[in-house]
Amino acid sequence: EAGVAQSPRYKIIEKRQSVAFWCNPISGHATLYWYQQILGQGPKLLIQFQNNGVVDDSQLPKDRFSAERLKGVDSTLKIQPAKLEDSAVYLCASSLGGYTDTQYFGPGTRLTVL
Amino acid sequence: AQSVAQPEDQVNVAEGNPLTVKCTYSVSGNPYLFWYVQYPNRGLQFLLKYITGDNLVKGSYGFEAEFNKSQTSFHLKKPSALVSDSALYFCAVRVLPLYNFNKFYFGSGTKLNVKP
Numbered sequence: 001e002a003g004v005a006q007s008p009r010y011k012i013i014e015k016r017q018s019v020a021f022w023c024n025p026i027s028g029h030a031t032l033y034w035y036q037q038i039l040g041q042g043p044k045l046l047i048q049f050q051n052n053g054v055v056d057d058s059q060l061p062k063d064r065f066s067a068e069r070l071k072g073v074d075s076t077l078k079i080q081p082a083k084l085e086d087s088a089v090y091l092c093a094s095s096l097g098g099y100t101d102t103q104y105f106g107p108g109t110r111l112t113v114l
Numbered sequence: 115a116q117s118v119a120q121p122e123d124q125v126n127v128a129e130g131n132p133l134t135v136k137c138t139y140s141v142s143g144n145p146y147l148f149w150y151v152q153y154p155n156r157g158l159q160f161l162l163k164y165i166t167g168d169n170l171v172k173g174s175y176g177f178e179a180e181f182n183k184s185q186t187s188f189h190l191k192k193p194s195a196l197v198s199d200s201a202l203y204f205c206a207v208r209v210l211p212l213y214n215f216n217k218f219y220f221g222s223g224t225k226l227n228v229k230p
Contacts, residue, residue, distance in 0.1 A: 004157070006157075033218075040222075040223075041222055041223070042204055042206075042220035042221050042222045042223050043158070043204070043220045044220070045217075045218060056217070091157055091158070093157075093158075099146065099208065100146055100163070100165045100208075102148070102160050102163060103148075103160070103218070104160065105150075105157035105158040105159070106157050107155075107156055107157045108156075108157050110155075
């Protein structure tokens with residue numbers, strides 16, 4: 001089966017610019033996650049969707065980050081305006097939705113903010 | 115607070131020798147434990163998980179992990195390391211807190227270097 005798809009793979013922007021990332025989860029997966037992975041650290045959950053709804057966005061910097069998952073499938077994560085400290089890899093993952101289900105990750109988008 | 119710790123930033127092992135990558139956790143309630151591997155410029159790949167049952171879990175690429183409830187550990191092991199096992203390994207734990215849907219916590223990662 002096809003895995004989690006993400007685009008773009010790399011993005012370089014100037015600070016204060018805007019950027020958007022796209023994720024297409026594995027077909028049939030109800031739960032979708034966005035993680036931020038700063039170099040040398042483990043992934044940090046930004047937001048979790050269950051179908052269309054947000055179930056956890058407690059670590060999402062809502063003054064600049066936003067995310068949506070239309071029709072319970074694809075998702076976009078946006079940063080506006082970007083800061084230098086947003087430089088990281090943004091990982092999308094999906095799972096069937098049960099408590100014990102495995103998360104499957106996409107290849108990530110590496111963002112560099114200059 | 116819920117957390118997972120990987121006490122070693124880096125583990126070095128010679129090819130053919132056994133390897134162990136350590137993970138300890140601190141959660142309230144029953145943990146669901148996972149191991150992932152990350153190769154350069156790639157996303158995380160699932161290796162194995164412990165949900166319930168047998169404390170020794172077998173996963174992909176010859177890896178296994180042992181759940182030890184008394185020591186709150188979930189160490190990753192492999193009897194004979196390969197150079198191709200060199201990568202970044204992450205332990206993760208999922209818990210079911212009272213008021214949230216669920217939480218998934220990752221450790222900081224351990225870089226495994228397998229030398230020929």
